[in-house]
Amino acid sequence: MSVLPYVVAVWICLVGLYGIVTSRHLLHTIICVSVVQSSTYVLLLAVGYRQGGVAPVFVDIPHTTPAVDPVVQALTLTDVVVGGAVTALLLAIAVQIEKHLHTLDPDELDPLRD
């Protein structure tokens, strides 16, 4: 099944979006944001996969061995780091929202409240 990873990536993305739309708690929303982001890891790694390829680490194998794409793996690492930074910032904002408004339900957050 060559399309399976794409289907999985799209499914993870949509499930995360569903979570964001129906979320009743900001921590849940933040976790759903990272679920949406994790769909990009699946997509990137799938694009770089090669049938029968080894991991791009040539410690005890010749460097001509067919291997998967190292560039998308490096991009995935960047993706993970940025994901961590975004999650940390969102959590910090959630802490302050709870402190000031005493709620974490996104539906109770009114942009016009003081």
Place this chain on the structure above:
Amino acid sequence: MDEQPPRRPGELSFAARRRLFLVGAAGLGALLLWGLFGLPDYRDVVPLYGQVINHSAVEERSSTAVVSAVNFDYRGFDTLGEEFILFAAVLVLALLLRRLSEERRDRHEWKARHEHTTSAAVRLTCAALVGPTVLLAVYITAHGHLTPGGGFQGGVIAATALLLVYLGSDYPTMQRLRPLPLVETAKAAGALAFVLLGLAGLIFAGAFLENFLPLGTPGDLVAAGTIPLLSVAVGLEVAGGFVLLLSEFLDQLLVIRRKQEADS
């Protein structure tokens, strides 16, 4: 179905919002799949760029872990940006979680919360794991150019050692083990070292972040020129950043209190 908050005029009901999303998601999913199915079959094709790097990284850069060679050499400039994204994120986080004017640091609260709440078994396991965790972090960082790993992974592992200390002891012990000025200095020094290594490449080899050091033999610990040095710089910055990040959240939980609550 749990209770709904009162709706404001013009606001969609929960069920209507979900229906609207399902329609939109079906469209988005169909478009994404349509686009992705048009890609060449990933099993047979490795993009040329990746293939070229796979074939040349070991000879050109003496780095057996090609992902690290991409991160700290071929795409070194992007990694600089990535490092500063993390740097900026931790700075903004410290700003967001600073002690506000109506708050004060409660120095006694942690005693009530954390004395005699951790079992001896947990404390012993944590104490036993701190050393190996730090060693693993150093290993993963230092061997980034040989085996999978590098500064980002090693730095995060190093920061988890601090959480183990907190889990196995108490807040003051953890505080003594993470002198924040030193942690901040390490974080800044890591970021600075990356830029300086880049500038050294500009001076000695003619391009920013060019690998200007002797490359050595592939598979040796001291090899691959600037790749392990950049990896260590990133490791320092990430470890410092994550220690700072974890400390800010723990402070919010344990010692920062609203003034009137703490006084009453």
